[in-house]
Amino acid sequence: MKKLINNPEHVVEDMLAGMVAAHPEYLRKLDAGNILVRKNAPIKGKVALVSGGGSGHEPSHAGYLGKGMLDGAVAGAVFTSPTPDQVYEAIKAVDSGEGVLLVIKNYTGDVMNFDMAKEMAEMEEIKVESVIVNDDVAVENSTYTAGRRGIAGTVFVHKIAGAKAEKGASLEEVKAVAEKVIDNVRSMGMALSSCIVPAAGKANFSLGEDEVEIGMGIHGEPGTHRETIKTADEITEHLVNRILEDMKPEEGSEVAVMVNGLSGTPLMELYIVNKKVNEILTSKGIKVYKTFVGEFMTSLEMAGCSVSILKLDDELKELLDAPADTPALKLL
C-alpha cells in the first residue's frame, strides 16, 4: 500500500496533532485521549454537541468543531468506534451544565460505545441525550438488517442541531430538531474503488476495472450489489430514485442536497453528479433550496460518492442558513 503516513499504528494521533496545529483558533485536544473539542468549550448557557466515530471519514467529525456545529469530536481508531471512556471524557469537557447531545451514526459499535458513555455521564449527573442517524437507504428495510446505516446525512444533523444549540435552545429542543433532520434526510452512496485501512495493510475487497459497488457504506464494507460501471447520469438516477422512493417528497417540497465525495473522486465528477441530481429534482417539481458539493464524510482514499437529500421546512431552512464557523464548513 502506498500511503502518506508514518507508523500505521499512529495515524490517528499524527492526524489530530496536525489538525490542532492547523486550526488552533478552532480546536484543542484533550489530554485524556484522541478527543478534540471546540477551543473555548464549555460554552456557558449552550447545549453542547458531541459526535465522533471511527477515523478515516475526515472532515467528519473534528472538522465541524466550532460555532454553530459541534463542541466535541471523539476519534476512534480507523473505521472503529471510539470507546466509552473517550466519549465520556468529551462529554465532561464540553458540558456547561445545559447538557450534551450525542449525535451517533447507526453502527452497532458506535451505538453501544456511545450508550455506555451516556450511562457513565448520567452516573455523574450530567444531562445527556442522544440521537441515532440512519439516513442510508441502500440497505433494504426488512427483518434482515440491523437498521439503516448513518452516512453523510449526519453532517446536516451537525449543522442544524448545532445552529439550534447556538441560539440557546434547551437540550430537549436541540434533540427534537436533530430528530426532525433524521426523519427527513435520506442518502445513498456508491464506490468505484475500495480503500485500505493503514493497520490492515491491504484492501478488504477489490473492484474490477469497470466494476462499481452500489449502496456502499463508508467503511469499505460491501454494499448491496456490484455492477458494471454506467454513466454518471445513470448511476445518479439510480441513487436519487432510491432516495425519493423512500422519502416520497411532494411536488412543491423544498430540499437541501449534499453530493459528498468519498475522497478518491474528483470535484469535477461530483459536480457532474450534481447536475443530474438537480435535473431529476427539478423535473419532479422539487425545489432545491441549497446545495453542498464537496467532501463532508469520506472513506479514506475510496473513490465514489453519496447523495443526501433533506426535506426542509421553515425551521430547518432557518437553521441550515444560520452562520457556522468551523474548519470544514463556514457559512457567513
Add this chain to the structure above:
Amino acid sequence: MSINGKKVIEILNKIADVIDNNKAFLSELDAAIGDGDHGINMSKGLFAVREKLRDNEGKNIGDILKITGMALVSNVGGASGPLYGTAFMKAAMAVNGKEEIDIKDFKNILEEALKGIKMRGKGQAGEKTMIDALEPALNVLSKAIEEGLSSKECLYKAKEAAREGVEYTKTIAATKGRASYLGERSIGHQDPGATSSYLILDTIYKEI
C-alpha cells in the same frame, strides 16, 4: 476442577496469545462480511488486559474478571469491546469475591456473560453472532454438569458445541451487526465474533 486467581490470569494470558496468533484469520473473516478489524481490535484489547493483570495477581476472581472487562471496553472499540467487556463485567458479578472457582461457577460465569451480551447487543440466537457459539456452549455445559460428567468432559462438550455453532453461522444470513448489510450474501461465511468466542472456550478447555 478448582481454579484460583493465579490460574485464571494464566488462562487469560493464554487467551491473549491464541487470539493474537489468530488475528489475521479473524480479521480476514471480518473482511468478508464486515470491516476487517475484529482480529486486530481483539488482540489490542487482550494485550491491554495482559498489562492490567500484571499488577493484579493477588486479586480475587471477581475482580480479575471485572478488570478484564473494563480493559476490553476501553481498548477494543467497535462492537466487540462493549460486548466482550460487558460479558466479562457481568461474569465478574457471578463470582464476586471468590478465590477459587469450580465447574459450576464457570457455568454461572458463562450464563451471566451471555446475558450481558444479549442485553448490550440486543441480540439473540440465530442472527449469526457470537451468541450462536456461546448459547449452545452454555446449554451443553449445563446439561453435562447435571449428568455428572467430569469438569474436563464438560468443557470439552461445551467448546465442541461452540465449534458447531461457528459452523452453523456459515449456513445463515446475518441479521445483526455490520455483516447484516450483506443479507443473503453473508451466507457461506463464518461469523468472526462466534469464531473468537469459540477460540476463547477452546483455550479454557485446553488450559484446565
